[in-house]
Structure formats: structure tokens, C-alpha cells
Amino acid sequence: MRIVVVNNFFPPRVGGSAHMAASLAQSYAREGHDVLVVTAAYGQAPRSEERDGYRIVRLPAAKMPKLGWSIDFDLSFTAPVPGNRRRLYRLLHEFQPDVLHLHGQFFDLSWLAGAYARKQRIPVLLTVHTLLVSDNPAYSALFRLLDAAVVRPILRRINPRYVLLDKLGVDYCARRYGVTARNSERLPIPVDTEHLDHTPIRDVRAENGIGDGPLIVSLGHVIPLRDRIPLVEALPEILARHPRTKVLVVGRVYHDAFLRRAEELGVREALVVTGAVPRQDVPSYFAAADIVTHDLNGGCGTASLEAMASGTATIASVAEDNYPGIDLCDGENILLVPPDDASAVASTVVGLLDDPQRRAGIARRQSGLVRGSFALGVVAKEHLRILEGLCSSTTSAATASVPRS
Structure with missing residues (x-):
């Protein structure tokens, strides 16, 4: 197959959807398929390059201006740049794809590539990564309006087959976009376990002056949906029991x-904030940690699953039926707390720090769960099965539409 992978986010930009798109593109290429990645320009990354058996093209992009809102993110959009639609369509026309795999339902590259696919009758697979939700009532109302007035009509025209990564995504897409079991697939988040098996290359504790006390690593961008406030509010109780703990x-x-809340609670000195780190350094941070947690507002995303696969005890806040077909069992192969429950976070952390043997056992079982059910090789094969099915269906439909002589 000739597969085009489309995502506004792609390495060297860090983030769950970026790394997922890159991992799947590499897997598709390894299986012998021709793969083209189209993404937005980012930093000093080359406009075009060959890597891991596939080609990457980065279209000129405009960064979203900083407006001083709490939803100010480092986003880049290609549609505002004159000539990008023509560039994209020419690129796709030259590549002659059999199928498109779009990442992100509300990014302009997905919309532009989806419009091309619709005109050319090319099948589309769309993975939904981020949900437009917020605890802020004003933002929540704005996001519902955007979904209803903009995103849903565009998705109806593109008419993709959806990949939904967890129960939260299933419920959200049914409610916001009218997605059903008939036009969607439930697949787990793919985790590149080979990447996590690399020997740690950084002495994270020494570099950050942490010493040998208990260390909680909270890895992932700090956004309203992952605000770290439950962890900060748990710190007074944690520090009372384990005063040398650092986060x-x-x-x-x-x-x-979360920083302002830490100041209010008098625990700011327990926090060390590094900013973003290169992907190759991530195993070093997991290796340095006693506990990993950042999905405490509801969820268990890529960073949490990678931490689990690495063999570090990881706390998240999802339901046990979050991943269809995968059995999560609190205290056995995962550590679960209710969303936004600082008291539960505190008691879970203290219990793990008090009992290193239990902590090691849970970490070992968590690693087995992720490596058995979320490993990239397993999940990529399922993606390819779906993509091949889409291509076969399109070919059959085209053949059936040709009048017999």
C-alpha cells in the first residue's frame, strides 16, 4: 500500500500524538509499504527528509499567537500560509496514495488532506487523540460550539473510519460527532517498547540536585486537562510521611x-520543573523515578503507558474498562485513583513509598500488561489490517461501479 500519514504534530516536536504517528509510520514502512508523512514545519527541522524508511515533508506553518489564555498552546497551522493547499494537493497527487491515516480531528492538515481524499475517493482512517473539553465553563462552551459548528460538519464530509483509543474517546465521539461502532475501531494506544528498553543516558537525579530521596516523576505537558493540581494538593500529606520527596x-x-497552588500550600520547594526534554532522554527519567504520575484529572495516555512499560510504578485516573478488551485491575496491573482526588493520590503514593516490595511487584505487572496488549508491533498490525480493509472496500466499490459491456 501507499500510505500517507498526516499530523500537524510530528517529531522533533514532542507529544503523544506526534510520537504515535512517527511510530506507526515507521512500522508501516518496516512492513514494506510506501509511506509519506505530511506535517507542519517546526523549529529547525528540515522541510523534507528521509528517515526510518519513509519520507517526511513539513509544510510552511504559522504559529498560533499567544493571547494570554490558559489554553495557549504551541500550535502550528498550515492553512493560513498562502499556497499550502496547492502544495499539499500536488504532493498527494504525485504520491498517489491508496489510503490516508489522519491524526487529530480538529487540525487543518487533517481537514485539507481529508478534502483531497474525498475528491479523489481515497479511503481515510482518522485517529482521535485529544478531546475538546475543559473544566472552565467558558472554554467548555466554546469547545462544544466549535465541535458542533465546525468540526462535526467537516468530519461528515470527510467521512473517515475512526480509531478511538479509549472509553473516554468512544463516549466523546459518539456524543459530539455521532460516531458509532459501525464507522469506528477501538484500538489501544501503541507503545514503542523498544525505545524504552534503551539504557538510560542521563543521571537525572544528579542533574537536578535531587539526591537519593523518594522521587515522583510527572512527565507530560502541563495543560488544563493535566494540571498537576491533585498531585500538588497531595504533597503536604506525602511530605509529612516522606519529607525528602521531590516531584x-x-x-x-x-x-x-499548579505552581501557584504549591506556593499557597508551602510545598513549592518540593517541585523541580525541567520543561520539555528530548524523546531519547525519557527512559532516563523513568529509570530515576520511584513513582510516575501525571494523568490525575481523568485519563491514562501515552506517557503513563510508557512509564508502566518501563517498569516504574505508575498512577492514573481512569475506569477499569477504559480500554475495550483489556482488563485493568487496580492494585494488580495498574494503580488507579478517582479524577481530581488529592486525598487518594496521597494515600496511594504513601502506600507505595512505604512498601518498596509491593511497589516493585505492581510495576512488574504493569510492564507486562503494556508489553502484552499495547506493544507497537501488535497495535501496528491491527492498523494495517484496517487500512488494507479500507483499500479493499474502495477497490471493490470502484469495480462494482464500472458498467458492464
Whole structure:
């Protein structure tokens, strides 16, 4: 197959959807398929390059201006740049794809590529990564309006087959976009376990002056949906029991309410904030940690699953039926707390720090769960099965539409 992978986010930009798109593109290429990645320009990354058996083209992009809102993110859009639609269509026409795999339902590259696919009758697979939700009533109303007035009509025209990564996504897409079991697939988040098996290359504790006390690593961008406030509010109780505990927050800080809350509670000195780190350094942070947690507002995303696969005890806040077909069992192969429950976070952390043997056992079982059910090789094969099915269906439909002589 000739597969085009489309995502506004792609390495060297860090983030769950970026790394997922890159991992799947590499897997498709390894299986012998021709793969083209189309993404938005980012930093000093080359406009075009060959890597891991596939080609990457980065279209000129405009960065979203900083408006001083709590939803100010480092986003790049290609549609505002004159000539980009023509560039994209020419690129796709030259590549002659059999199928498109779009990542992100509300990004302009997905919309532009989806419009091309619709005109050319090319099948489309769309993975939904981020949900437009917020605890802020004003933002929540704005997001519902955007979904209803803009995103849903565009998706109806593109008419993709959806990949939904968890129960939260299933419920959200049914409610916001009218997605059903008939036009969607439930697949787990693919985790590149080979990447996590690399020997740690950084002495994270020494570099950040942490010493040998208990260390909680909280890895992932700080946004309103992952605001770290439950962890900060748990710290007074944690520090009362384990006063040398440090929390290492790794990722870009787009929402700094957790720092203000730490100041109010008098626990700011327990926090070390690094900013974003290169992907190759991530195993070093997991190896340095006693506990990893950042999905405490509801969820268990890529960073949490990678931490679990690495063999570090990881706390998240999802339901046990979050991943269809995968059995999560609190205290056995995962550590679960209710969303936004600082008291539950505190008791879980203290219990893990008090009992290193239990902590090691849970970490081992968590690793087995992810490596058995979320491993990239397993999940990529399922994606390819779906893509091949889409291509076969399109070919059959085209053949059936040709009048017999």
C-alpha cells in the first residue's frame, strides 16, 4: 500500500500524538509499504527528509499567537500560509496514495488532506487523540460550539473510519460527532517498547540536585486537562510521611496554576520543573523515578503507558474498562485513583513509598500488561489490517461501479 500519514504534530516536536504517528509510520514502512508523512514545519527541522524508511515533508506553518489564555498552546497551522493547499494537493497527487491515516480531528492538515481524499475517493482512517473539553465553563462552551459548528460538519464530509483509543474517546465521539461502532475501531494506544528498553543516558537525579530521596516523576505537558493540581494538593500529606520527596515535572508548562497552588500550600520547594526534554532522554527519567504520575484529572495516555512499560510504578485516573478488551485491575496491573482526588493520590503514593516490595511487584505487572496488549508491533498490525480493509472496500466499490459491456 501507499500510505500517507498526516499530523500537524510530528517529531522533533514532542507529544503523544506526534510520537504515535512517527511510530506507526515507521512500522508501516518496516512492513514494506510506501509511506509519506505530511506535517507542519517546526523549529529547525528540515522541510523534507528521509528517515526510518519513509519520507517526511513539513509544510510552511504559522504559529498560533499567544493571547494570554490558559489554553495557549504551541500550535502550528498550515492553512493560513498562502499556497499550502496547492502544495499539499500536488504532493498527494504525485504520491498517489491508496489510503490516508489522519491524526487529530480538529487540525487543518487533517481537514485539507481529508478534502483531497474525498475528491479523489481515497479511503481515510482518522485517529482521535485529544478531546475538546475543559473544566472552565467558558472554554467548555466554546469547545462544544466549535465541535458542533465546525468540526462535526467537516468530519461528515470527510467521512473517515475512526480509531478511538479509549472509553473516554468512544463516549466523546459518539456524543459530539455521532460516531458509532459501525464507522469506528477501538484500538489501544501503541507503545514503542523498544525505545524504552534503551539504557538510560542521563543521571537525572544528579542533574537536578535531587539526591537519593523518594522521587515522583510527572512527565507530560502541563495543560488544563493535566494540571498537576491533585498531585500538588497531595504533597503536604506525602511530605509529612516522606519529607525528602521531590516531584520532577517534565514537559512544557502551558498552565501554571499548579505552581501557584504549591506556593499557597508551602510545598513549592518540593517541585523541580525541567520543561520539555528530548524523546531519547525519557527512559532516563523513568529509570530515576520511584513513582510516575501525571494523568490525575481523568485519563491514562501515552506517557503513563510508557512509564508502566518501563517498569516504574505508575498512577492514573481512569475506569477499569477504559480500554475495550483489556482488563485493568487496580492494585494488580495498574494503580488507579478517582479524577481530581488529592486525598487518594496521597494515600496511594504513601502506600507505595512505604512498601518498596509491593511497589516493585505492581510495576512488574504493569510492564507486562503494556508489553502484552499495547506493544507497537501488535497495535501496528491491527492498523494495517484496517487500512488494507479500507483499500479493499474502495477497490471493490470502484469495480462494482464500472458498467458492464
